[in-house]
Amino acid sequence: MSKRIEIKDLDIYYGKFHAVKSVNMTIEPRAVTAFIGSSGCGKSTVLRSLNRMHEVIPGAYVDGQVLLDGVDLYAPNVDPVRVRRQVGMVFQRPNPFPTMSIKENILAGVRLNNARISKSAADELVEKSLKGANLWNEVKDRLDRPGSGLSGGQQQRLCIARAIAVEPDVILMDEPCSALDPISTLAIEDLIKDLKEEYTVVIVTHNMQQAARVSDQTAFFNLKAHGQPGELIEMGPTEKIFHNPDQKATEDYITGRFG
Amino acid sequence: MSTTMTSPKRTGSTTPDLLTAGQLPKFTGLAALVVSIAVAAGLLALLQSANVTSVVAVGALLFLLSMFILSTAVEGVRKAKDRLAKYVVTGFFLVALAPLISVIWGTIANGMARFDGVFFTWSMRNVLGEGGGAIHAIWGTLIITGIATLISVPIGLLTAIYLVEYSNNGKLGASIRFFVDVMTGIPSIVAGLFAYTIFSMIFGAGHKSGISGAVALSILMIPTVVRSTEEMLRIVPNELREASYALGVPKWRTILKVVLPTSIAGIITGVVLAIARVIGETAPLLVTASITSSMNLDPSQHPMATLPVFVYNQYMYAPGIDTAAYHARAWAGALTLILIVMGLNAIGRFIAWKFAPKAGR
Amino acid sequence: MSATDIPEASTDPRSDSHSLERSAKRFGDTFFRGLSTGSGVLILLILAAVAAFLVGLAIPALLADPETFQFSRGQSFWKYVAPYAFGTMWSAILAMIMAVPVAVGIALYLTHYAPKRISSTFGYIIDLLAAVPSVVFGLWGIAVLAPAMRPLFLWLNEHFSWIPLFAGQVSGTGRTIFTASVVLAVMILPIITAISREVFLQTPKLHEEASLALGATRWEMIRQAVIPFGMPGIISACMLGLGRALGETMAVAMVLSGSGIISFKLLTSQNPNTIAANIAQSFPEAHDIGRNQLIATGLVLFIITLAVNMTARWIINRRKEFSGAN
Numbered sequence: 001m002s003k004r005i006e007i008k009d010l011d012i013y014y015g016k017f018h019a020v021k022s023v024n025m026t027i028e029p030r031a032v033t034a035f036i037g038s039s040g041c042g043k044s045t046v047l048r049s050l051n052r053m054h055e056v057i058p059g060a061y062v063d064g065q066v067l068l069d070g071v072d073l074y075a076p077n078v079d080p081v082r083v084r085r086q087v088g089m090v091f092q093r094p095n096p097f098p099t100m101s102i103k104e105n106i107l108a109g110v111r112l113n114n115a116r117i118s119k120s121a122a123d124e125l126v127e128k129s130l131k132g133a134n135l136w137n138e139v140k141d142r143l144d145r146p147g148s149g150l151s152g153g154q155q156q157r158l159c160i161a162r163a164i165a166v167e168p169d170v171i172l173m174d175e176p177c178s179a180l181d182p183i184s185t186l187a188i189e190d191l192i193k194d195l196k197e198e199y200t201v202v203i204v205t206h207n208m209q210q211a212a213r214v215s216d217q218t219a220f221f222n223l224k225a226h227g228q229p230g231e232l233i234e235m236g237p238t239e240k241i242f243h244n245p246d247q248k249a250t251e252d253y254i255t256g257r258f259g
Numbered sequence: 260m261s262t263t264m265t266s267p268k269r270t271g272s273t274t275p276d277l278l279t280a281g282q283l284p285k286f287t288g289l290a291a292l293v294v295s296i297a298v299a300a301g302l303l304a305l306l307q308s309a310n311v312t313s314v315v316a317v318g319a320l321l322f323l324l325s326m327f328i329l330s331t332a333v334e335g336v337r338k339a340k341d342r343l344a345k346y347v348v349t350g351f352f353l354v355a356l357a358p359l360i361s362v363i364w365g366t367i368a369n370g371m372a373r374f375d376g377v378f379f380t381w382s383m384r385n386v387l388g389e390g391g392g393a394i395h396a397i398w399g400t401l402i403i404t405g406i407a408t409l410i411s412v413p414i415g416l417l418t419a420i421y422l423v424e425y426s427n428n429g430k431l432g433a434s435i436r437f438f439v440d441v442m443t444g445i446p447s448i449v450a451g452l453f454a455y456t457i458f459s460m461i462f463g464a465g466h467k468s469g470i471s472g473a474v475a476l477s478i479l480m481i482p483t484v485v486r487s488t489e490e491m492l493r494i495v496p497n498e499l500r501e502a503s504y505a506l507g508v509p510k511w512r513t514i515l516k517v518v519l520p521t522s523i524a525g526i527i528t529g530v531v532l533a534i535a536r537v538i539g540e541t542a543p544l545l546v547t548a549s550i551t552s553s554m555n556l557d558p559s560q561h562p563m564a565t566l567p568v569f570v571y572n573q574y575m576y577a578p579g580i581d582t583a584a585y586h587a588r589a590w591a592g593a594l595t596l597i598l599i600v601m602g603l604n605a606i607g608r609f610i611a612w613k614f615a616p617k618a619g620r
Numbered sequence: 621m622s623a624t625d626i627p628e629a630s631t632d633p634r635s636d637s638h639s640l641e642r643s644a645k646r647f648g649d650t651f652f653r654g655l656s657t658g659s660g661v662l663i664l665l666i667l668a669a670v671a672a673f674l675v676g677l678a679i680p681a682l683l684a685d686p687e688t689f690q691f692s693r694g695q696s697f698w699k700y701v702a703p704y705a706f707g708t709m710w711s712a713i714l715a716m717i718m719a720v721p722v723a724v725g726i727a728l729y730l731t732h733y734a735p736k737r738i739s740s741t742f743g744y745i746i747d748l749l750a751a752v753p754s755v756v757f758g759l760w761g762i763a764v765l766a767p768a769m770r771p772l773f774l775w776l777n778e779h780f781s782w783i784p785l786f787a788g789q790v791s792g793t794g795r796t797i798f799t800a801s802v803v804l805a806v807m808i809l810p811i812i813t814a815i816s817r818e819v820f821l822q823t824p825k826l827h828e829e830a831s832l833a834l835g836a837t838r839w840e841m842i843r844q845a846v847i848p849f850g851m852p853g854i855i856s857a858c859m860l861g862l863g864r865a866l867g868e869t870m871a872v873a874m875v876l877s878g879s880g881i882i883s884f885k886l887l888t889s890q891n892p893n894t895i896a897a898n899i900a901q902s903f904p905e906a907h908d909i910g911r912n913q914l915i916a917t918g919l920v921l922f923i924i925t926l927a928v929n930m931t932a933r934w935i936i937n938r939r940k941e942f943s944g945a946n
Contacts (some may be wrong), residue, residue: 341838
């Protein structure tokens, strides 16, 4: 299930704007990798380039390679739609489909692709995904109710369940807790620790304590100056980045001297 | 009027209180209005020219004048202007209600006479003078509007999808949007002439048919459908599209299964209101589908009667004898038309209200 | 669902989930994109066709020998169309003079004076006016309004006949250009109200509060903050209303007993006709070159309304750019 991601000389542009400059990194399978850095430094952009979601914005393109177990996501004949089936994503704000029930939300990835699935297989998939997202016990009695009726934290776990229902290899999370209260955040953080048993997890976060709590590896992004493209400053085991970084900029950021 | 002058009071004459100023008591406005109307009625009665319109008009002027003077004296000129603006603006709203009430009342009062069973079962075939009905015209209206809807909705819907989902704010999208706006301004008679000329070129001069009428109506209906659908698609949050893409769903399936279902209530409302708008169109049908006194259910050839043209024809081309019978049929047709249009509006609003996206979580 | 679903229906997302390659089978995206782009282009083509057909069929009337004309034989086309163009503009201008102050007043009432809870209901009532079919307005105009206007006409004529507008012999039926303009004014009222109302609602709250905080009364606040902000919007709303008044056919065709003359008199039975009403009234009896003549007048109307509408849209779009993201 879990796959290794290698990023080689990745440059990302929005039209003429050079957003991110020459990123090189390896993201290990069965581990949580956190992207930290100040606002606008390109960490979310890099995350979205890992399943080609940044292409949704008109004019966006990349230069370089993103290898998923050795296969380049940006090779000419690669279909971004298929990439996204293997690299799932969870967004900043919970976004369950408002017209669908909890159950339909889980099955959305399968159903929207018009795949046929038997009723028993569907029920099994719903239960498995909801259990995988630590949500089963809370919603098992109201699977046919609208997903938008849940609390914010439950909605976010529903979105995680929906993402793992298509059985991806990688799960990307773009500040998944920034719209949630502390208790819901804790539930999501526990879930992230469980998810890494099966998936490669990449998480963007503004909250450094969160990065320290959940991640194995941490990558620090920064801007050299305003108007310059974002760059990867340093990447390493979370322990090392937080306690003994190689770069001065990283240390300044961690200790709160700027950003 | 002079009695109201006594009620305003100045507070604290010895210690000036800067936060309170002279103020007319709340009932002044109402009192002044009653007095003004009464004075106007009395004056006009003396001049022997009192009727509802003149009393209301003169009374309103008296009211505005007296309130302005009163308020200037008590509250100051700035406050007086403020009051004047308030009364004038409110008055405009009431003025606009008058024609609406008059239209609806006139149509009901005149239309009820022939709003009967015969009207909804008979055509005008071989009818001279009394009797006869509009069933042929009602069928014609349903058929022509139905075809126009079948043409307009797919084109309008797909164009709106192009504008919102595919155009990326490019040049083509901008020009389509601009010309759709321009199209909303095409005079309806011009749309009729266009449909007439096209069908004349293909099928020979003087061609009259239901389908040519439907084409004319489509030209009027497409821009309305595009604009309302576009608006509805735009309010679907981008987060839902992204959620769908992130599940590996192709764009077109995302549009069909996520974006459209989310906005479907608004889209249907827009379509219903667009139908309501074109179902009462007369001018384009006059030059395309024309009028006939017999039932014609075949839209491909021969003139086809429609309700609006029926109304026009019955009223304007009534013969010298039995004129009242023709006029009564015209009013009954107008009543039917108003009921259809108001019904469609009510349905549209109901759908919008019932299925409105629930705000927030 | 359309037939294009079938090729993809067999694609289980998990059966070949380890291939990232584009499946040659999936043309759903291309097809759907093409379909919707095609619809957009089709609209451009329709509009181009409307213009082309009108021009194509109007040209014979411009080139033909006036002696062969069905309508106003012996006169050039321009002489034929001039009085109708005048009548179109004149009736629309009269309607605007009556409708604009009332419509803007109603919009102000709905946004700034009416109690919050009922203002949307009141707005809906005004919208109802827009829903009434034009033929019903025509019927109302000829049968209810025209007789009701006569006393006013007589009074105006009696006391103000020194003003040229009110001079002349008062029409016995009340079916004059004045009555027609009142009907037009009622018909364009809702559109001007709706757009002005929307614009007034967009007035930045900060401007309004800043004005009130300086001690302005509500009316002074409206004059300082709301009207200046909404001016371009009001202008384009008026242009759109004007466009509708110019093109309105049935109400005028029924209410007005007009002919091809130029006259400013409002109360007499000698009234100019409008282009649209003339087409509706003359088309059934027109044949051969007569049809070309009418289509040519339709083209003139099309060009006038197009110019008015494009100006209105241009103002609206320019305003959007200035007001930024809102």
